[in-house]
Amino acid sequence: MAIGRVWLVGLMIAAGCASGAPVERSSGRLEGGLLGLEDEREAWMGWESRPVAQMWPLGAREDAEVVVFEAWEVGDPAFREQVWDVVFHGLWPLSDPQGRGPAAEAVQMALMVLDPLSESTRFELSFFMRADGGREGVVLRIFSMKEEVGPGVWVEASGVPGEGVSEWRVRVDPAVDESAGLAMRWRKEGARWVGLGAADAQAEPVDAVAWAQPETWVIEALQQVLWEQVTGALYVSPQFEQRRASAWEASADERVGLWPARHGGAWRERQLDEYPARSVFWPRGMPGGFE
Numbered sequence: 001m002a003i004g005r006v007w008l009v010g011l012m013i014a015a016g017c018a019s020g021a022p023v024e025r026s027s028g029r030l031e032g033g034l035l036g037l038e039d040e041r042e043a044w045m046g047w048e049s050r051p052v053a054q055m056w057p058l059g060a061r062e063d064a065e066v067v068v069f070e071a072w073e074v075g076d077p078a079f080r081e082q083v084w085d086v087v088f089h090g091l092w093p094l095s096d097p098q099g100r101g102p103a104a105e106a107v108q109m110a111l112m113v114l115d116p117l118s119e120s121t122r123f124e125l126s127f128f129m130r131a132d133g134g135r136e137g138v139v140l141r142i143f144s145m146k147e148e149v150g151p152g153v154w155v156e157a158s159g160v161p162g163e164g165v166s167e168w169r170v171r172v173d174p175a176v177d178e179s180a181g182l183a184m185r186w187r188k189e190g191a192r193w194v195g196l197g198a199a200d201a202q203a204e205p206v207d208a209v210a211w212a213q214p215e216t217w218v219i220e221a222l223q224q225v226l227w228e229q230v231t232g233a234l235y236v237s238p239q240f241e242q243r244r245a246s247a248w249e250a251s252a253d254e255r256v257g258l259w260p261a262r263h264g265g266a267w268r269e270r271q272l273d274e275y276p277a278r279s280v281f282w283p284r285g286m287p288g289g290f291e
Helices: 005-019 077-095 104-113 216-225
Strands: 066-074 121-130 136-144 152-159 167-173 182-189 192-198 242-244
Touching (some): 077 121, 077 136
Antiparallel strands (some): 121 136, 182 192
């Protein structure tokens, strides 16, 4: 069952009090823009749009390294709002040009343009595994389907089958010539999370930098609103409205707005003998999962 809206708002308020996050900001699209930015013309409003290059899960660079075995387009407003609240508040500190972010205007652009209640904003979940079965996970792409503006956010969770999430990747690509966006990789080391960052959405982060260090509440919230809603029995019978993404049938060259119709990886259904022994993405018709 999806976590309640009241609980999530409470989490955001508590997190804001603890971290100094500007909880008064809106994570929804307001008339004229985000609260506090309505009367300003930001520099990114004049940037030149460009198509976004293809990305791969796990930082891979070849389709043969990753198998994408399912993809959903999510229209459920409750799921979209809950996930977007977490993403928005997690990224907001990086949108301040005077703050820690290396690509503040790119983040600001994505947070202003993307709207969980708008039909022009697409939410797509795709499920993948490393070709050898040693790792599996889910990618959430949130991006604009408009031709003239195409920022997007990539949120990826992965782990060793049966052991939970041990890596998160977050990428913000503004789809413009003027900024390469940013990428963060949050890696679990023992009981703590270490953040690696790069000022390029296409890069695989390798440097531990201050601005990329994750806040615990962000990871805990993503775990609950994303990972726990699409694993185990909820992968077989999700509790939110979704349909198989049209990207499944589309060629890799077709685009939705400025974003690729689908990301990198070999897109095909898994055979039963390919399932990792403790996969959290259960085969249809096997409600007991794997032990």
